Amino acid sequence: MLPDMGQAPPVIHWFRRDLRILDNTALLHASRSYPSVVPTYILSDWKANHRWTGPNRQAFLCDSLKALAGNLGTIDGRLIIRTGDPIEELGRLVEETGAAAIYYNRDPDPHGKLVEEKLARKCSEWGIECHGWNDVTLHTPDEVLTKSGDPYRVYTPYSNNWLSLDKPTPLPKPGKLDTPKNLRSDPLPRLSHWNLDTAAGGIVEAGEKAALGRLKTAVSARLADYGGMRDCPSASGTSRLSQDLRYGLVSIRTVYRRVHEARKASRSPSTRESMHTYIKELAWREFYMAILHHFPNVLKEEFNPDWRGLPWETPGENFEAWKEGRTGFPIVDAGMRELCETGFMHNRVRMIVAMFLTKDLHIDWREGESYFMQQLVDGEIASNNGGWQWSAGTGADAAPYFRIQNPWSQSKRHDPDGEYIKRWIPELKDVEAKLLHEAPEGNEPLAKDYPLPCLDHGEERKRTLAIFKKHKEQLGR
Ligand SMILES: Cc1cc2nc3c(=O)[nH]c(=O)nc-3n(C[C@H](O)[C@H](O)[C@H](O)COP(=O)(O)OP(=O)(O)OC[C@H]3O[C@@H](n4cnc5c(N)ncnc54)[C@H](O)[C@@H]3O)c2cc1C
The missing domain is CATH 3.40.50.620 (HUPs)
Structure with a gap:
């Protein structure tokens, strides 16, 4: 009927x-x-x-x-x-x-x-x-083009253009929908629908109301000092809206408008600067979406042709140790355990673990990209690909191949008291903070049940430089 x-x-x-x-x-x-x-x-x-x-x-x-x-x-x-x-x-x-x-x-x-x-x-x-x-975006990829009508390949000129454009305003709630009665619906899904077992316990609350709550907290309590805190993984210094933007639980127009208005209303130059920095992060999201739109081959190969065909290593035991947070590098392990337990990882730590996988373990960025997509609640094809290719040094506006972050000094700079590390690696809770940021002396592990570093960063750094340099020479560049 x-x-x-x-x-x-x-x-x-x-x-x-x-x-x-x-x-x-x-x-x-x-x-x-x-x-x-x-x-x-x-x-x-x-x-x-x-x-x-x-x-x-x-x-x-x-x-x-x-x-x-x-x-x-x-x-x-x-x-x-x-x-x-x-x-x-x-x-x-x-x-x-x-x-x-x-x-x-x-x-x-x-x-x-x-x-x-x-x-x-x-x-x-x-x-x-x-x-x-x-x-999904404030501006479509075809709205933000160079003067000659080409897509941007570099973030800064893209974002300057993006920032200069008028932004669409939020729309009102619809009136009554009056859905016809008697239509059949399958039940609301559970994980078993996909034959999946369990998810991480620490996933943030879902739904539009929770997302609007996070936006409110971000604007009222976090973004005023975003510039100072966003690189501090132990702090609640970022908006935590990525999964909400991924699923559209809150619209990008609403996010932009609320931050823009708070920025305009603030008398503090540092708050205004911080909120501007935040808005520029929203532009990174759209930059990577534009890259994927104009260069869909990035899902298969390196954006920068110079780095296509690099000799990556076959993932083995160290790849498993990386996934499980057992590399013996506390900052890397803390990030990977945060990911396992919450489906989220702080941005600074994403960069550290991604560079570790590609530059210390010499494993293909595509392996990390796929693993992140399987784990991240905010898994977004464009941003994830952009983040991985940036870290590998192969992407649009990527870190140059020779700028290899040192996981020990990154850890010291961004988690000096080891608060983030100790939160995710309870075995290390009694270890003196300064010891968390250097290779342990001799063959003494930092704590019982915590592994020794699986490699020597200095040695692997040299190998990476040699591999990239040789590849460039072979191409005659
Ligand atoms: C290897 C790697 C993989 C990543 N994978 C993803 C992913 O799958 N999905 C995802 O949304 N982000 C990804 N990012 C970007 C970034 O880590 C997250 O957007 C951020 O950590 C989310 O936390 P937040 O909402 O508190 O961010 P905030 O710092 O509060 O930023 C606000 C919003 O801006 C956007 N944003 C911020 N930084 C970036 C960035 N570098 N690139 C693109 N958009 C950004 C996000 O939508 C974010 O919600 C990745 C970064 C790296 C280095």
């Missing part, structure tokens, strides 16, 4: 990475253009193993969908969940509901874009409208 839909046909809003009702471009347009909206989420049906995701992000997705279903109820909407191929499932839903259009916010990832192209073709076959909106 067809659902009771009254006279006018409904429209489908296809939720993807915009799991909120406030300031949601496509949802607002759908609700304004049609009297009734079918809010839909299509679950993927891969099982157990995925190269690009894992239990932490899926657990956060499950909880965010649950929160979304609740929020939709407040505006007479009902979340309809289906499972499988999005085009087939949307086609079925169009048939069942007689929907006149599909609305969605565009996905910046290459796979998402292919699906959108296919959907547009299908919608014209089905004789219905198809409306995609930019919502």
Whole structure:
């Protein structure tokens, strides 16, 4: 039996990475253009193993969908969940509901874009409208180009241009959605839907309300000293909004606007400077999305052609030790354990562990990129690829290959009292802080049950320089 839909046909809003009702471009347009909206989420049906995701992000997705279903109820909407191929499932839903259009916010990832192209073709076959909106970024990749119309390859000129553009303002909450009754929905998913077992225990709370709470805390208590604290992994000095931006629990317009207004209202030059620094981080996010858009080959190869074909080592025992936080380098191990236990790692430490993997263990950045995608709740293809290629020295505007961070001095500089290290490595809680930032003398481990360093940083640094130099010479550069 067809659902009771009254006279006018409904429209489908296809939720993807915009799991909120406030300031949601496509949802607002759908609700304004049609009297009734079918809010839909299509679950993927891969099982157990995925190269690009894992239990932490899926657990956060499950909880965010649950929160979304609740929020939709407040505006007479009902979340309809289906499972499988999005085009087939949307086609079925169009048939069942007689929907006149599909609305969605565009996905910046290459796979998402292919699906959108296919959907547009299908919608014209089905004789219905198809409306995609930019919502994930403040500016699309094609809005921020050089004077000659080319994509930027370097961050600073990109960000100068990006900062100079007028920013879109947040949109209001939609009115009533009046989702047709009697539509079938699959149940809200649990991890078992993907045959996944358990996720990390320390994942931040999911859902739009929690994300707006984090934004409020960031603006009122963290960003005034962002410039001073953002490199201190033991402090709560950053916004912690990355997973919220990844799933669209809060919109980038709202984040920008709140920070921009707080900055304007502040009389303190250092607060204003800090908030400006924060806004420039939002530009890094869009820079990497623009790189992925214009140069999708970065997912397969090095952005900088000079470094394609470098001889990486086969991952072995040391790769496992890196993943498990057992390398004997306390700052590296603390970061990897934070990742395991919370699905998050502080940015400064991400850089340290990524450089350690590529420059000390000589393991291909793609191995680290994939492992991060499986663990991170905020796993974002563009930022993750950008971060890994930056650390490996192979990416757009990357650290030059010869600037190899020393994990011991990084640790001393950014975690001088060892607070972060001791938080994640309880075996080291009684070790004097200064000993955490240098290779232990002789063959004495820092503590019982904590391993000796798995390598000599000085030696591996020399090897890396030699490998990169030889590769460059072979290319005749
Ligand atoms: C190897 C490596 C892998 C990374 N992988 C990811 C990833 O998968 N997803 C992800 O969102 N970020 C990634 N980053 C960037 C950065 O580490 C995180 O965005 C940041 O730690 C999130 O914490 P926050 O929200 O408190 O950040 P804040 O310091 O509060 O920054 C605010 C927002 O700006 C954006 N941002 C900040 N720094 C960067 C950056 N360097 N590149 C791109 N965007 C940035 C994020 O959206 C972040 O939420 C990676 C960095 C490295 C070095």
